[in-house]
Amino acid sequence: MKEAEITVIGAGPAGLSAAIEAAKYGANVEIIDENALPGGQLFKQIHKFFGSKEHYAGTRGYDIGRKLLSEAENLKVVIKLNTVAFGVFDKNKIGLFDQKDILISKPKKIIIATGASENPLAFPGWTLPGVMGAGAVQTMINIHRVLPGKKVLMVGAGNVGLIVSYQLLQAGADVVAIVEAMPKIGGYFVHAAKVLRMGVPILTSHTIIEAKGEKEVESATIAALDQNWNLIKGSEKELDVDLICIAVGLKPEADLCRMLNCEFTYVPFLGGRIPLHNEDMETTIPGVYVAGDVSGVEEASVAIEEGRIAGISAAESLGYISEEESEKERMKCKNRLKAFRIGPFGSPRQEGKNKVFEEYKRRTKNVK
């Protein structure tokens, strides 16, 4: 088989979109993914997505996954599953382990689309079986059709906490409460409204302080917080639950960028340490691109657009597409991204991205 010119790491919405664009212009593309199935988080998203037509709005996440996957396959993109990209060396040698052998891939361009990982939350009892991350809960209920608990406490009222709460209800669980340490709900109003009208209380300025149980979770103790984040004595309440689901945010999964010595900056609103990149999604290491949550935690529709931009940029740098045409195509994606990053949820993300772009300019100028 011909060696891939572009290796995309991660077969989620960003990686698939990047591969589709680059392959469309004729590049030879492979995607590496450590999971048994492609699609990243898309196949466990059973809800309909927001956005516009270009972002498959109104389509359920798993159907978006199917569409992207079949597009990639039609373009003869090679998808290597069950394969871990464990390291990148000498700027373009990717170490892969396919459960049998160690392989080295030497592409001309690398697109890192490794997504994000969940933030943990430590409290007494947090290691008991029955304390799980929202991602794992979602995988169990929506992919494996296994209900990991019947009475649930959800910790975190961002979109993930709200959406997974609703899906737990759909799966037949009782969501006893959602606690959120912030004084207000972090996720969208419509997602909150959906769980509220099912009778699930959302307790803002509340947190979990302990999980109790002999061998597994038998109860959770929650308490109210004052405006200085101190526990309000006497507000403790013990809830009868057998599952505590943690949904307290995500951070970019950027280890490969670190191994490559990409430069980083800190943007709390985008999930923390972000690999610097320009608007064409190239990092401070030429020929290495990022897209999706690894470049700042946002959402699937953003990941799709960023993936497209990275794919076009990589194809352009290999000479498959003229500068003029690629600029035109990228502009379409950029305009849609701009429209996405306004409003009360979008504009802080745009500000965060601007900081990343500006710092990229400043640092790459200093190098040259």
Place this chain on the structure above:
Amino acid sequence: MLNEQTILNKVKTSPGYPSKERFFKGPVAVIECPEEIPCNPCEEACPFGAIKVGEPITNLPMLIEDKCIGCGKCIANCPGLAIFLVNLNYSKDEATISIPYEFIPLPDVGEEVDVLNREGKFVCKGKVIKVNKGEDHTWVITVSIPKEFFEVARNIKPLK
């Protein structure tokens, strides 16, 4: 703090919520989407051009009252499950609400169900009069209720 009253106040002042006069004229879409998020499938779903989002995509959906005939096509097309249909002229004493529904089992036509408000609290008993297959696994359930509850009734208790 979000509860029935604060949610109602919030949605009532948004451009997707029908005026009192429009409610009295018969079936109408009630768009409870009061926050600027990037989303617009409702605009395209309406065959009568009665919902406008426009540019930018974060605009709040606006209901153009006199264009809405109350067909209900928007209900199952809203990814946020935030659109309902209210018909105040169903009968002398009863109104109907149509809600997006994504739970199984589905209720049967004629079945009596518990009708809930925006925080899931019991409002009244209602009778299922229609169970329609909406779009892509979202069903639309229409329930008749005493007229006085048209503004608070927004859900039914899922059957076990």
